Structure formats: C-alpha cells, structure tokens
Amino acid sequence: MKIIIIGAGPGGYETAVLAAKRGVETVLIEAGPVGGTCLNEGCIPTKSFCKNAEFVDQLQESEIYGVGKLDFKLDFTKVAERKNAVVEQLRSGVESLLKNKLITLVRGRAFFKDEHTVSVIPNEDASMTQDYTADYIIVATGSVSATLPIPGSDLPGILTSKELLDIDHIPDRLCVIGGGVIGLEFASIFRSFGSEVTVIEYCKDILPRFDTDLAKRLKQSLTKRGIEINTQSQVLSIARNDMEYEVSFSRKGKEEKVHADKVLMAVGRRAALGSLNFSDIGVGTSSKGVMVNEFMQTNIPHIYAVGDINGQMMLAHAATFQGIVALDHIMGIPNEIDLNVMPAAVFTAPEAASVGMTEDECKEKGIPVKCLKSFFRANGKAQTMGETDGFCKIVVAAPSKDGEEGQYPEGKILGCHLYGPHASDIIQEACALITCKASIKDFEKIIHTHPTLTEVLQSALHA
Numbered sequence: 001m002k003i004i005i006i007g008a009g010p011g012g013y014e015t016a017v018l019a020a021k022r023g024v025e026t027v028l029i030e031a032g033p034v035g036g037t038c039l040n041e042g043c044i045p046t047k048s049f050c051k052n053a054e055f056v057d058q059l060q061e062s063e064i065y066g067v068g069k070l071d072f073k074l075d076f077t078k079v080a081e082r083k084n085a086v087v088e089q090l091r092s093g094v095e096s097l098l099k100n101k102l103i104t105l106v107r108g109r110a111f112f113k114d115e116h117t118v119s120v121i122p123n124e125d126a127s128m129t130q131d132y133t134a135d136y137i138i139v140a141t142g143s144v145s146a147t148l149p150i151p152g153s154d155l156p157g158i159l160t161s162k163e164l165l166d167i168d169h170i171p172d173r174l175c176v177i178g179g180g181v182i183g184l185e186f187a188s189i190f191r192s193f194g195s196e197v198t199v200i201e202y203c204k205d206i207l208p209r210f211d212t213d214l215a216k217r218l219k220q221s222l223t224k225r226g227i228e229i230n231t232q233s234q235v236l237s238i239a240r241n242d243m244e245y246e247v248s249f250s251r252k253g254k255e256e257k258v259h260a261d262k263v264l265m266a267v268g269r270r271a272a273l274g275s276l277n278f279s280d281i282g283v284g285t286s287s288k289g290v291m292v293n294e295f296m297q298t299n300i301p302h303i304y305a306v307g308d309i310n311g312q313m314m315l316a317h318a319a320t321f322q323g324i325v326a327l328d329h330i331m332g333i334p335n336e337i338d339l340n341v342m343p344a345a346v347f348t349a350p351e352a353a354s355v356g357m358t359e360d361e362c363k364e365k366g367i368p369v370k371c372l373k374s375f376f377r378a379n380g381k382a383q384t385m386g387e388t389d390g391f392c393k394i395v396v397a398a399p400s401k402d403g404e405e406g407q408y409p410e411g412k413i414l415g416c417h418l419y420g421p422h423a424s425d426i427i428q429e430a431c432a433l434i435t436c437k438a439s440i441k442d443f444e445k446i447i448h449t450h451p452t453l454t455e456v457l458q459s460a461l462h463a
C-alpha cells in the first residue's frame, strides 16, 4: 500500500510518521517549511511570546517577591530571536523524524491532476512538475487567515497573526479585530509587552464558542489588566493617515473610533481550498472546507481530508487525531477515538480551557444538567503563586425535572470549563475523565496531590 499526504503540518507529518511506523510507504508533499501553521506561525511561536509576556508580568511584581522595584526595558529583538530559535529547534526535530526510508518528502506545491494523480510544482517552476500516484491520498493543507470585506481591510500594514509574529517592534497602540482565541492571545501578549490594546468583537461575548460564564469572567479579568474590550461591536472601516490607523465600529447604533499604530485582523481562519483543483476532480466542499464523514473520508473514497482543511475543529491536536482516524480507516484498523471530546485552550493571562459540552449547549439540546463550580481564590497553590483569578465549572448530567433519568446517566461528567493559572494543563484531567465516560462518583475516588492547582476540580465536587 502507498499513501500520498499533502501538507506537512500536525495533520500531515504526524500521519506520515505513524504510517511509516506501521510499514506503509508514504509520499509527503509540502510547499513550505515542515511543521505547518502550528509550528511556524501558530501554536509554537505564540507560546514562545506568551512565556516572555509571563516573565515580564512577573518582573512587574518584583516588589511583592521582596527584590524591590526593577527598572527594566524589554528588548524585543531578543524576544523575536528566542521565538525563532524555538521554532527552528522544533522544525529540525520534525525534519529528523521524517528521515525515514518509508517517507519520501517532496518539496513543492501540490494539486490534483486527476483523482489518482497529484502533481507537484517545485519552487513555483511549472517546467519541473512531477506526478505522483498512490492507493490513498490524505489532504492536510490547513487554513489561511480570513479578512473582513470592509473598506480599508487591504491597507498595507493591516496585519494577520503571521505578520504580527514577525513584527520587529512593540506597537504603542494595538487594535485587535476579533475577540476569538487568536485575537485574545495576541491582545494578552502585547498588553504584557506594554502596548495599549483595544479588542473589537462582533458577538455578544468574547470567545463565542466557549462557556458564557467563562467568557464573561475572562473578559473582566483581561479588562482588569488594562485591555479595552468592545463586544457587540461591528467594525465598519479602517482608514490610515501618515501617523496611525483609525478603526471605525458601530456599537448599539453609535459609531465609535479606535486609533492605533498597528491593527491585527483576527476574524477566524478558512480552509485553504484554493489551488488544489477539488472541484475539477469532484471532491465535495462547503463554505467550511472539504466535506468528510466520521472517518475523514471525502465523497471520493480513497481521498481523505484531515485538520483545518475540513473546517471541523481548527486545532493542532484535532488535525493529528483526525490523521490517526483516517489512517486507521485506510488500514482497516478499528478506532475508538472520540473526536467530540476535544480539549481547547486559550493562552491568555490567565489561561482558559474547555472540554466537552457547555451548559448552554446542554440547555439547547434539552439535556438536564447541574453545574459544579469552584474558584481559584480558594485554592492553596493558586494563593502561593499569587494567581487567584479564575474559576472552574464542571457540567454533570442530572435527572430531568420529573425525576426521570435523562439521555445520560445521572452524575456523568459532560463538560468542564475553566480559566485561571495553568488552565490548559488542568483541563487534561477533565478530558481523561470524559473520554473514560467517568461519573462524579468515579472522580470522587481520585486522590489529588496537595497543594496543586488540579485541586480546583476536586473543590468543584464539594461546592
């Protein structure tokens, strides 16, 4: 059996490595650097910035820790150099993983010639085009930043996340259009770096797909840190004079303006359907991305699509696990991975994280639930760390009002939503519990080390 994988991001390269481990010959085609968006312009470089931001925040609190007030100036060149070094280190790690006799890494832009043939143009030189065929083809070509169709959105200097990561200085004033995960992470980072930050979000709350309690409280927390957040605000246009950008938005029928030195457009990402010729070969697509079934298979049975390209869950770990599901299906290996139990984290300060169903989602579906809540201010470890802002909410199945057992057995853990220090790590325990279909009774038996932040989950049980 031979497989072609297009795209070497976390969906593509991890699947190629697993396929090779299982003895399958794989051709992996990549137009840019290996590692994809995640490693080169997404998860990793942003988290390197997050670490610098956290460090700066701690230095600001030096007096609390008894070392007196520190006089320091952030050298942004060093921040950027550190980020680039981390990315390069990890990229060389991926390159060595791919040095496997069963993996042929082909550099160039791929497109479908027909449903069995993928053509690759190396270095954008069409005269060098090479054709490849295989029994199965997995498309993992990711996504690109979306933009708003408003006057001024194409002005030079309106930045996407990729461009903001490559900026060479800290802007005095940063306007972030979009209060989703990516927008808020940058807002939080640049606030710590000293920028005046304004966020403009169209929806009622920030983080539209997260638990509403969590979104509201996190908004308060970020506002307390000096980030101005405007929700229910529609950006109308962007104008520029020599000195600055002027972003106009309407809120409750009133037009308002934000003046900024840099503008980040963080209004989501869209599947990179562009130049692969899907329509010519008949692969079904929608406005979200390539359409797939639960095995990540398209309407053409030997073609699969994993990761951002199918628009289902734009997360690196989702891409990787969808790749495993696709490969198992191709190889006829039974697979029990539940892609619905997908944790997600927001690396703001404080962090937020979520897994499973939200309270609102359960209400919409008519699932009776009760919510168990706890607060980081009552957590010993959080107090010692001086990071007490945050809460935790566990969504648990409850009997219906008439006492009947609902769709889920009483006590089953359906979701967990929290914000606070290390929320992105703590969520993993809830993820394990939900994956194992655990109930509150199972959870009660698990002993948590004291003093740790994970005790915030245990405290919710006793709330």
Ligand SMILES: Cc1cc2nc3c(=O)[nH]c(=O)nc-3n(C[C@H](O)[C@H](O)[C@H](O)COP(=O)(O)OP(=O)(O)OC[C@H]3O[C@@H](n4cnc5c(N)ncnc54)[C@H](O)[C@@H]3O)c2cc1C
Residues within 6 Å of the ligand: 006, 007, 008, 009, 010, 011, 012, 029, 030, 031, 032, 033, 034, 035, 036, 037, 038, 039, 041, 042, 043, 044, 046, 108, 109, 110, 111, 140, 141, 142, 143, 161, 162, 182, 272, 275, 276, 306, 307, 308, 309, 313, 314, 315, 316, 317, 318, 319, 347
């Ligand atoms: C700023 C930012 C921060 C993020 N932070 C997080 C985070 O903290 N956690 C998280 O889980 N997710 C995060 N994400 C999302 C995450 O990066 C993506 O979900 C993930 O990279 C998707 O993986 P993928 O394999 O589907 O696609 P990608 O990683 O985008 O990889 C696709 C690859 O395909 C290649 N390609 C495209 N077209 C072709 C072609 N025609 N021929 C050959 N090669 C092609 C591209 O060059 C690319 O290397 C972040 C994204 C951004 C932008």
